[in-house]
Amino acid sequence: MIVHLxxxxxxxxxxxxxxxxxxxxxxxxxxxxxxxxxxxxxxxxEGGATHVGVATDHVIExxxxxxxxxxxxxxxxxxxxxxxxxxxxxxxxxxxxxxWAMVELEADDAxxxxxxxxxxxxxxxxxxxxxxxKDLAQCVRGERVVQLDRRRNETRDESGVxxxxxxxxxxxxxxxxxxxxxxxGYPGLPGWGATSASAVLARYRHxxxxxxxxxxxxxxxxxxxxxxxxxxxxxxxxxxFRTLATLRADAPIxxxxxxxxxxxxxxxxxxxxxxxxxxxxxxxxAALAADRAP
Numbered sequence: 386m387i388v389h390l391x392x393x394x395x396x397x398x399x400x401x402x403x404x405x406x407x408x409x410x411x412x413x414x415x416x417x418x419x420x421x422x423x424x425x426x427x428x429x430x431e432g433g434a435t436h437v438g439v440a441t442d443h444v445i446e447x448x449x450x451x452x453x454x455x456x457x458x459x460x461x462x463x464x465x466x467x468x469x470x471x472x473x474x475x476x477x478x479x480x481x482x483x484x485w486a487m488v489e490l491e492a493d494d495a496x497x498x499x500x501x502x503x504x505x506x507x508x509x510x511x512x513x514x515x516x517x518x519k520d521l522a523q524c525v526r527g528e529r530v531v532q533l534d535r536r537r538n539e540t541r542d543e544s545g546v547x548x549x550x551x552x553x554x555x556x557x558x559x560x561x562x563x564x565x566x567x568x569x570g571y572p573g574l575p576g577w578g579a580t581s582a583s584a585v586l587a588r589y590r591h592x593x594x595x596x597x598x599x600x601x602x603x604x605x606x607x608x609x610x611x612x613x614x615x616x617x618x619x620x621x622x623x624x625x626f627r628t629l630a631t632l633r634a635d636a637p638i639x640x641x642x643x644x645x646x647x648x649x650x651x652x653x654x655x656x657x658x659x660x661x662x663x664x665x666x667x668x669x670x671a672a673l674a675a676d677r678a679p
Contacts, residue, residue, distance in 0.1 A: 525542060
């Protein structure tokens with residue numbers, strides 16, 4: 386059994402910003418991105434996916450906004466895009482897919498919780514987290530829990546994470562704390578870049594393990610004295626940024642692996658297919674459900 390966990394927020398942005406969307410006349414503008422995501426998930430099911438869960442940011446803000454004033458908000462998001470989050474959640478549920486619409490926490494937290502839950506089930510052979518978001522790299526475990534960038538068709542296992550970031554998955558929150566994450570709105574520490582953070586954390590794993598005195602570092606890093614001084618002066622910020630970057634695997638997803646099994650669309654899906662301007666979506670979903678029926 387393979388479990389597919391999809392970042393619905395990323396997918397909605399991806400389809401909304403796709404150049405092809407500007408030429409799409411089949412769906413009303415306020416639902417074009419929704420149709421793209423729903424069609425994509427159905428295509429995934431047609432490709433053999435059996436257990437699927439999708440996480441969305443029902444609201445953009447989360448508890449992290451209370452920890453750091455610069456953390457990402459919904460400000461600046463195109464209103465047409467913002468208005469498609471709830472329709473996406475409703476349409477996917479109508480398709481028969483499990484959806485986690487997050488409010489206090491974020492979609493990434495739900496994906497982390499679902500990945501942990503799924504990987505703990507002995508019936509699961511692999512968990513595929515469908516998102517390119519570097520935050521989710523911390524959830525990768527060997528070849529059992531992997532990350533998939535569907536747009537580039539690139540899969541990243543634990544060795545792939547280490548090759549890309551220079552650190553193991555468990556050190557990703559520490560790495561992000563040092564280098565920052567512009568997409569999420571926190572800056573990291575001055576002077577720390579990807580190369581220096583990777584070199585130091587590859588040796589010391591976590592912030593607490595980095596010696597305070599650069600003379601005690603067992604590796605050679607350019608500007609070590611300056612980096613050590615910055616970390617000492619801004620340790621509280623570093624620890625805060627790591628908290629922002631650490632995903633909540635205890636997110637209340639209220640589901641088990643069996644709940645992720647797709648058994649077919651709900652009776653109201655023909656209506657949604659019509660609203661999306663593609664009645665064929667219902668025909669495809671119904672045919673697939675009939676083909677999988679025991």
